[in-house]
Amino acid sequence: xxxxxxxxxxxxxxxxxxxxxxxxxxxxxxxxxxxxxxxxxxxxxxxxxxxxxxxxxxxxxxxxxxxxxxxxxxxxxxxxxxxxxxxxxxxxxxxxxxxxxxxxxxxxxxxxxxxxxxxxxxxxxxxxxxxxxxxxxxxxxxxxxxxxxxxxxxxxxxxxxxxxxxxxxxxxxxxxxxxxxxxxxxxxxxxxxxxxxxxxxxxxxxxxxxxxxxxxxxxxxxxxxxxxxx
Numbered sequence: 327x328x329x330x331x332x333x334x335x336x337x338x339x340x341x342x343x344x345x346x347x348x349x350x351x352x353x354x355x356x357x358x359x360x361x362x363x364x365x366x367x368x369x370x371x372x373x374x375x376x377x378x379x380x381x382x383x384x385x386x387x388x389x390x391x392x393x394x395x396x397x398x399x400x401x402x403x404x405x406x407x408x409x410x411x412x413x414x415x416x417x418x419x420x421x422x423x424x425x426x427x428x429x430x431x432x433x434x435x436x437x438x439x440x441x442x443x444x445x446x447x448x449x450x451x452x453x454x455x456x457x458x459x460x461x462x463x464x465x466x467x468x469x470x471x472x473x474x475x476x477x478x479x480x481x482x483x484x485x486x487x488x489x490x491x492x493x494x495x496x497x498x499x500x501x502x503x504x505x506x507x508x509x510x511x512x513x514x515x516x517x518x519x520x521x522x523x524x525x526x527x528x529x530x531x532x533x534x535x536x537x538x539x540x541x542x543x544x545x546x547x548x549x550x551x552x553x554x555x556x
Contacts, residue, residue: 339379443480
């Protein structure tokens with residue numbers, strides 16, 4: 327599935343095929359986390375998820391427990407599985423690791439990305455801008471994830487990409503806090519960091535691409551710190 331197809335889907339959950347049901351349920355749960363479809367503190371019902379996926383409870387339960395084992399979800403007393411509620415310490419740790427890994431990906435991508443690849447990222451960014459302007463924050467989160475993962479994919483470093491995916495699985499739900507409150511999604515002053523990334527890619531300037539995506543990760547989420555508990 328390419329980035330445009332992912333964005334057009336509307337929801338991260340889709341009916342799964344009968345083969346490899348646990349793996350498919352696992353992948354779709356991960357995607358739902360990455361795009362912020364699952365909220366911090368949300369209690370996850372295996373039966374409800376199984377109904378949405380069109381499968382039985384067993385593969386969903388296996389997928390949820392795998393995510394618990396990876397530290398992405400929490401198993402609480404009474405066997406309830408929930409999306410963790412973020413703290414500043416957890417957020418800043420994930421943020422700083424993302425800055426290092428996505429920065430490396432951006433730098434490598436600048437050297438090899440095609441014109442078509444740059445255009446696809448630019449199109450995703452325009453969808454993000456439109457979604458924010460129209461107050462469609464769920465779509466904005468999906469577009470933001472698609473831009474960052476798409477940029478990393480262009481680096482053609484599959485092991486790095488898997489690390490970044492794992493970080494987004496943990497980070498995605500946190501980003502819901504960006505637009506909670508009457509102020510909505512924060513609007514960066516001056517040019518959007520994604521635009522700086524795109525300019526650096528067009529110029530094949532790896533150092534500038536790294537700096538721009540790091541500034542986006544650090545500056546774009548600065549408002550989150552005030553909304554998170556210690």
